[in-house]
Amino acid sequence: MLLAVGVTGVASYDLASFFSRKFVALGITGVDIHKLERPTIPEMGGLSILLAVSLGSTILMALDGDRSFLFLTAVSTVSLTGLIGVLDDKFELRQRDKTVLIAAASALLSLSLAGRGSIWFPVIGTVPFGILYPLLVVPIAITTSANMSNMLAGFNGLEVGIAAIGVGVMTFLSAVTGSTDGALLGAILLFAYLGFLVLNWYPAKIFPGDTGTLMFGAGIAAIGLISHLEIAAIVLLMPAALDFALKLMSKKPFGQRKVYGNTKVNPDGTLAPANYPALVHAFMRVAPTKERTLVVWILVMEGLYAILAVAVTLVHI
């Protein structure tokens, strides 16, 4: 296990480093619009996370013959979602197509969770979903989580930092509740994101792209489903859910930047928000905020929700 996660972390860092050089030469780059100098940065770096997760999972399954069909299907769902992210980075898929493709990617996980039927909710208690669990709950959970994670993004270290906190907490809770499959998948994802974060932290040398953001949303949901930690996963996604709820108010919820433009940078380096509701814009509005401060505060927010997720889960068990 230690070998698999170690290789995953090192591979993620090394591949990101390699891609950051290669993608510049290939022209797979974007402008870092939140800096005065507007540097050109390689994009689609999430590909290194996807490859590292595939490598780590393969090593784990080769060394440990006890890994179940459940683990395999969860890894497949996360990896397929990452591949959809690659397509999205390359061809800018329509929101509707992306949603359908991610729902299809969760089919194998639905199959392996066919016997599962209930979810525990605070106050409400255990709710029997029956056949709706594999048919509706699993695809909706993976699709919603992946898409919401994809929307709260775009600043150095933000999405990868949220991924590290979220996946880290899900890994811990899976281990505490005795879900080996969830803990192992979480550990592999965690080290893949930590390896990438070294190069993505402010000032970023590579962007994760939709490959990295879609995959961590799917990862948190997949761990939540296989470890029976659905509520913890929901709590960890609350900052992304808040951002999503705010964006739904605007004219084009999935394409505001085309309508309202991007966040601008003031001469003093502080950020000026575009005129539509979003979580990052809330922080920019209430006080002069530079990119790094913004990212740190949203990570603090994610950290508080992580504490709540741990508390709710530990009280339940």
Add this chain to the structure above:
Amino acid sequence: MNPSAARASLLALSFVVLLVSGLVTTVVWRFLAPLDPLPRAMLSLLTFVAAYYAGANLIFWKAVIRISPSSSSSHPRQN
């Protein structure tokens, strides 16, 4: 308002939205007691989603506009 206090208030507000949504959902859950567990749970979950959406916009974003030093042109709905 002090910048750190303003940012911290956003963190607190996000939890207020979650708390209010949870309370509304609990009330609806109790109100729907005569129903079977599954429809009762589905309706309660829909209530949570609707309450959270309303709370995000009516509590969180309204407060952001109030706290914001330059609160002009900050209405969320644009046409």
